[in-house]
Amino acid sequence: xxxxxxxxxxxxxxxxxxxxxxxxxxxxxxxxxxxxxxxxxxxxxxxxxxxxxxxxxxxxxxxxxxxxxxxxxxxxxxxxxxxxxxxxxx
Amino acid sequence: xxxxxxxxxxxxxxxxxxxxxxxxxxxxxxxxxxxxxxxxxxxxxxxxxxxxxxxxxxxxxxxxxxxxxxxxxxxxxxxxxxxxxxxxxxxxxxxxxxxxxxxxxxxx
Numbered sequence: 215x216x217x218x219x220x221x222x223x224x225x226x227x228x229x230x231x232x233x234x235x236x237x238x239x240x241x242x243x244x245x246x247x248x249x250x251x252x253x254x255x256x257x258x259x260x261x262x263x264x265x266x267x268x269x270x271x272x273x274x275x276x277x278x279x280x281x282x283x284x285x286x287x288x289x290x291x292x293x294x295x296x297x298x299x300x301x302x303x304x
Numbered sequence: 305x306x307x308x309x310x311x312x313x314x315x316x317x318x319x320x321x322x323x324x325x326x327x328x329x330x331x332x333x334x335x336x337x338x339x340x341x342x343x344x345x346x347x348x349x350x351x352x353x354x355x356x357x358x359x360x361x362x363x364x365x366x367x368x369x370x371x372x373x374x375x376x377x378x379x380x381x382x383x384x385x386x387x388x389x390x391x392x393x394x395x396x397x398x399x400x401x402x403x404x405x406x407x408x409x410x411x412x
Binding site for chain 2: 258259260261262297299300301302303304
């Protein structure tokens with residue numbers, strides 16, 4: 215029982231915490247890809263607000279095992295982050 | 305005909321009126337070379353996220369146009385020589401989104 219409780223509280227905290235490059239992934243198997251689905255935001259090199267969520271503080275691209283983005287969307291993400299870097303938007 | 309998006313950054317030390325003549329020059333160049341300009345967005349003077357050739361700020365312009373490979377060839381040939389530009393980027397898109405604008409022009 216104790217373990218179960220802990221797990222739940224971890225999951226709650228996970229949503230509010232800022233993603234980190236070296237964080238442990240507790241709720242990996244529960245999370246869905248935040249960029250797939252019907253009402254997902256479009257990944258674009260002009261959409262800086264979205265892209266900023268997927269880079270670390272030092273400007274590196276976060277791995278998909280941390281952010282649980284699907285492979286298809288991760289490819290799109292990295293391409294558009296690199297485009298934004300070229301234009302000095304990020 | 306393919307759809308393209310073109311973004312270019314003009315050096316800050318050029319006056320704003322001057323930057324408009326530059327953008328008009330490239331619009332004409334697209335229209336001449338079997339292309340068609342659909343929309344031009346002006347993002348205004350923005351801070352660059354990092355230094356590029358010792359520039360801190362730049363005027364951003366965004367052109368959405370239709371054209372062929374030859375249009376881009378001519379466009380980039382002219383831009384490579386141009387000293388007033390900091391950088392440019394051409395991206396091919398499947399479909400143009402003419403309504404949504406991610407950047408608003410800031411008065412500064």
